[in-house]
Amino acid sequence: MQSITLTVNGKSYTRDVEPRMLLVDFIRNALGLTGTNIACDTSQCGACTIHMDGMAVKSCTVLAVQADGADITTIEGLATNGHLHPMQQAFWDQHGLQCGYCTPGMIMAAAKLVENNPGITEAEIRHGLEGNLCRCTGYQNIVKAVAQAAAAGS
Amino acid sequence: MYPPKFDYYRANSIDEAFALMGQLGDAKLLAGGHSLIPALKLRLAAPSALIDIGRIGELKGISRNGSTATIGALTTHATVAAASDLPAALTEAAGWIGDPQVRNRGTVGGNIAHADPASDLPTVLTALGATMNMRGLNGARSVSADDFFIDLFMTALGEDEILTSVDVPVDGAGTAYAKLFNPASRYAIVGVAAKVSVSGGQCTSARVALGGLTPSAVRAPSVEAALVGKALTADNIAAAAAQVGGDLDDVMGDIHASEEYRRAMAPIYVQRAVSKAAERAG
Numbered sequence: 101m102q103s104i105t106l107t108v109n110g111k112s113y114t115r116d117v118e119p120r121m122l123l124v125d126f127i128r129n130a131l132g133l134t135g136t137n138i139a140c141d142t143s144q145c146g147a148c149t150i151h152m153d154g155m156a157v158k159s160c161t162v163l164a165v166q167a168d169g170a171d172i173t174t175i176e177g178l179a180t181n182g183h184l185h186p187m188q189q190a191f192w193d194q195h196g197l198q199c200g201y202c203t204p205g206m207i208m209a210a211a212k213l214v215e216n217n218p219g220i221t222e223a224e225i226r227h228g229l230e231g232n233l234c235r236c237t238g239y240q241n242i243v244k245a246v247a248q249a250a251a252a253g254s
Numbered sequence: 255m256y257p258p259k260f261d262y263y264r265a266n267s268i269d270e271a272f273a274l275m276g277q278l279g280d281a282k283l284l285a286g287g288h289s290l291i292p293a294l295k296l297r298l299a300a301p302s303a304l305i306d307i308g309r310i311g312e313l314k315g316i317s318r319n320g321s322t323a324t325i326g327a328l329t330t331h332a333t334v335a336a337a338s339d340l341p342a343a344l345t346e347a348a349g350w351i352g353d354p355q356v357r358n359r360g361t362v363g364g365n366i367a368h369a370d371p372a373s374d375l376p377t378v379l380t381a382l383g384a385t386m387n388m389r390g391l392n393g394a395r396s397v398s399a400d401d402f403f404i405d406l407f408m409t410a411l412g413e414d415e416i417l418t419s420v421d422v423p424v425d426g427a428g429t430a431y432a433k434l435f436n437p438a439s440r441y442a443i444v445g446v447a448a449k450v451s452v453s454g455g456q457c458t459s460a461r462v463a464l465g466g467l468t469p470s471a472v473r474a475p476s477v478e479a480a481l482v483g484k485a486l487t488a489d490n491i492a493a494a495a496a497q498v499g500g501d502l503d504d505v506m507g508d509i510h511a512s513e514e515y516r517r518a519m520a521p522i523y524v525q526r527a528v529s530k531a532a533e534r535a536g
């Protein structure tokens with residue numbers, strides 16, 4: 101067992117973990133934050149995307165011990181004071197989801213993608229979301245949602 | 255999926271990493287973890303311990319000394335992709351690795367130490383004539399990219415050595431990378447990197463490297479010889495690219511692409527890489 105201390109959605113946690121525990125399992129099982137999903141578990145689909153020290157990463161491909169000292173945001177930490185993050189609002193407005201399984205990861209990846217890039221093009225959005233797979237929507241409404249949030253300066 | 259059990263140690267300096275390596279038997283270095291963690295989950299690797307070098311500051315970042323850029327082993331693909339003064343072949347290849355999340359964690363050193371035949375950086379660094387710098391308990395040494403990549407997942411790096419940095423010549427030649435993507439993982443099914451210099455309308459030097467095709471990245475001497483001394487017109491480039499079969503002994507076939515398909519794609523991607531490099535050579 102190894103003791104780690106990290107900040108998740110603004111709150112500090114100290115826990116003992118097995119070195120082999122994946123960060124996504126730590127977030128879901130040790131902290132009970134089940135908004136972050138596991139889908140492929142093979143680093144391909146992006147359902148497990150979170151922000152670690154300001155960068156979008158796949159939490160199924162990071163060990164919890166590697167995140168010792170890190171500042172993490174999960175989908176639960178994106179809304180502020182009861183107001184949806186512009187990217188969450190845009191997915192709602194544009195109906196950027198069907199089953200919703202890919203959505204937390206999609207929103208976390210997209211939020212970083214449009215940061216400081218209000219004029220992002222459709223091609224850049226599609227290229228920037230290559231690490232996130234959706235089996236339902238066909239991506240059209242996801243791309244529209246990301247463009248809306250970018251224009252809103254999210 | 256859970257990786258097998260291992261002990262975990264974090265090294266905060268290169269010296270600490272060597273001390274741990276000396277002390278632990280069957281340990282593996284952990285950099286960005288984006289090749290090693292998937293391999294652990296699939297139980298393709300089961301080291302008794304991991305030595306996390308991911309936070310060693312002295313192994314991070316890009317510096318410039320005259321016409322050589324030195325890239326620290328722990329520099330991420332995202333950092334390389336965003337760099338403004340590296341050869342175009344390298345920044346474009348780094349920007350096409352996997353996806354943004356992979357590029358935020360994966361490192362240059364991990365990519366070339368792992369030497370996956372479908373990786374992009376071994377191919378690009380071979381074409382650019384890069385030099386790999388490594389340190390072991392018995393001191394430091396450097397190996398050219400031509401001699402570094404030996405075989406499938408096999409490099410000149412010793413078990414007790416750490417790759418510390420890569421030196422890349424920045425000399426104004428035109429460089430480019432052309433890649434046939436695996437549609438799922440984004441790894442290269444075929445990757446070709448080219449570096450050409452042009453003077454008086456003629457190609458004065460050419461380095462072309464092939465990846466994804468053979469067990470490790472290789473040069474394409476037949477293509478290079480067919481380019482040097484010629485004007486880099488579309489016809490001459492196509493004729494040189496057609497020579498690539500002569501540079502390919504042992505072409506891989508797997509579930510992603512057959513040997514025949516890879517062989518058929520090779521000249522097309524050679525042509526694309528050389529044409530773009532020629533445009534950039536001005």
Ligand SMILES: Cc1cc2nc3c(=O)[nH]c(=O)nc-3n(C[C@H](O)[C@H](O)[C@H](O)COP(=O)(O)OP(=O)(O)OC[C@H]3O[C@@H](n4cnc5c(N)ncnc54)[C@H](O)[C@@H]3O)c2cc1C
Pocket residue numbers: 142143144161282283284285286287288289290291292327328350351352353356359360361362363364365366367368370372373374375411415416417418439440441442
């Ligand atoms: C979904 C996905 C898509 C990908 N797509 C691509 C792609 O398109 N193109 C591509 O090129 N790569 C791709 N990769 C691989 C990615 O680039 C990896 O990050 C890289 O190959 C390994 O770097 P790392 O820092 O993650 O190394 P790690 O996984 O930490 O280590 C890999 C190996 O190298 C050793 N090692 C690491 N650093 C050093 C060092 N400094 N000295 C000595 N040994 C060291 C480790 O011990 C280990 O054996 C992809 C990966 C994923 C998960």
Ligand code: FES
Pocket residue numbers: 137138139140141142143144145146147148149158159160161
């Ligand atoms: S669950 Fe992490 S990438 Fe699919």
Ligand code: FES
Pocket residue numbers: 196197198199200201202203233234235236237
């Ligand atoms: S909405 Fe179902 S996977 Fe994307």
